Amino acid sequence: MRSVCAPAPQLAGLEPYDPKYLPADAFLSANENPHDVDKDVRHEIMREVKRVNLNRYPDPLANDLRDMIAEANGLDRDQVLVGNGGDELLFDLALAWGGPGRTFLNMPPTFSVYEANARLTNTTVANVPRTADFRIDEEAVLARAAEGGIDYLIVTSPNNPTGELAGEEFICKLLDATDALVMVDEAYFEFSRLTMRPYLAQHKNLVILRTFSKAFSLAGVRMGYILGDAEVVREFVKVRQPYSVDAVSQAVARVVYANRAKFEPGIRAIIDERARVIDGLKRIPGVKPYPSDANYVLFRMENAGQIWEMLYGRGVLVRDFSRAPYLENCLRASIGSAEENDAFLRALRDAVMGKCDL
Numbered sequence: 001m002r003s004v005c006a007p008a009p010q011l012a013g014l015e016p017y018d019p020k021y022l023p024a025d026a027f028l029s030a031n032e033n034p035h036d037v038d039k040d041v042r043h044e045i046m047r048e049v050k051r052v053n054l055n056r057y058p059d060p061l062a063n064d065l066r067d068m069i070a071e072a073n074g075l076d077r078d079q080v081l082v083g084n085g086g087d088e089l090l091f092d093l094a095l096a097w098g099g100p101g102r103t104f105l106n107m108p109p110t111f112s113v114y115e116a117n118a119r120l121t122n123t124t125v126a127n128v129p130r131t132a133d134f135r136i137d138e139e140a141v142l143a144r145a146a147e148g149g150i151d152y153l154i155v156t157s158p159n160n161p162t163g164e165l166a167g168e169e170f171i172c173k174l175l176d177a178t179d180a181l182v183m184v185d186e187a188y189f190e191f192s193r194l195t196m197r198p199y200l201a202q203h204k205n206l207v208i209l210r211t212f213s214k215a216f217s218l219a220g221v222r223m224g225y226i227l228g229d230a231e232v233v234r235e236f237v238k239v240r241q242p243y244s245v246d247a248v249s250q251a252v253a254r255v256v257y258a259n260r261a262k263f264e265p266g267i268r269a270i271i272d273e274r275a276r277v278i279d280g281l282k283r284i285p286g287v288k289p290y291p292s293d294a295n296y297v298l299f300r301m302e303n304a305g306q307i308w309e310m311l312y313g314r315g316v317l318v319r320d321f322s323r324a325p326y327l328e329n330c331l332r333a334s335i336g337s338a339e340e341n342d343a344f345l346r347a348l349r350d351a352v353m354g355k356c357d358l
């Protein structure tokens, strides 16, 4: 057999994305909503999906869904774009604003997809690390932005995996300090209740990313969207895969979006559970939870890698960051149902107290 020539050089050293999903009783590793879409909404989804013409290409830009999202946000259709999950739009950002000779300002530790996309597109990454307690080093970021040569930045608010919000005042200063495109990744804004949307009108260089995967229980469907200036959105359309959002996903998302008020009690329950989980973590000796405005909690403790194993041995899957840069000895637990959270806290307490043999 003939051998194959080397792939593009920027792939060297890149690892394929691996969410490390394993079967578990309490699945607390992917920041999903613990409750699936309720029965009534599911019925409505089925009705809508039955009407989809499977033989026809979908509306490339999902204009019906775009209109719904635009109206809810007081924007025009051309200020909204949907993607195959927020992840597609993050890749589109790197395609449209990155590339050879261009620079992305990253604030690690944060969502690892950003840096991977920059590398795939041969974009230079300028890292301005967060402080020891994971706050954005605001002065350093503003200074680096003011220096020039940055083409885009992503401010994750709340940040994944660390949980804290970015300051509104800081983002405003940043928008004035640079003409770089500033994406505010609000994947978890339904749990923080804070958004930069009111600032879109005054700032052409602001674009907001949202997703249906977290608060709206649709991680399995793949639907995300951006809100921004019409000219900025047009650039995203240029690099986007024409039919990336299929007709079935469009139908599902329309129904869920129309019914979004029904998700409110579930979101509220997650916020209440979050306080309870953080409180429970604080009571376990040697465990340091970080504050969170999202649907997960990052915590640090000695021997976190071993503790991860012990939790998994008890059927509780959390995300292991213990060997990740800046996140030594950190684990991240998504907020699940009350039962899942209890199982997690119990297993962690037992692991720390040495009641668990491994």
Ligand SMILES: *Cc1c(COP(=O)(O)O)cnc(C)c1O
Pocket (backbone or CB within 6 Å): 084, 085, 086, 087, 088, 111, 156, 159, 160, 185, 187, 210, 211, 212, 213, 219, 222, 223, 224
């Ligand atoms: C989950 C997540 C997204 C988007 O996820 P999709 O499932 O692709 O919509 C974007 N940014 C952050 C920080 C996330 O955690």
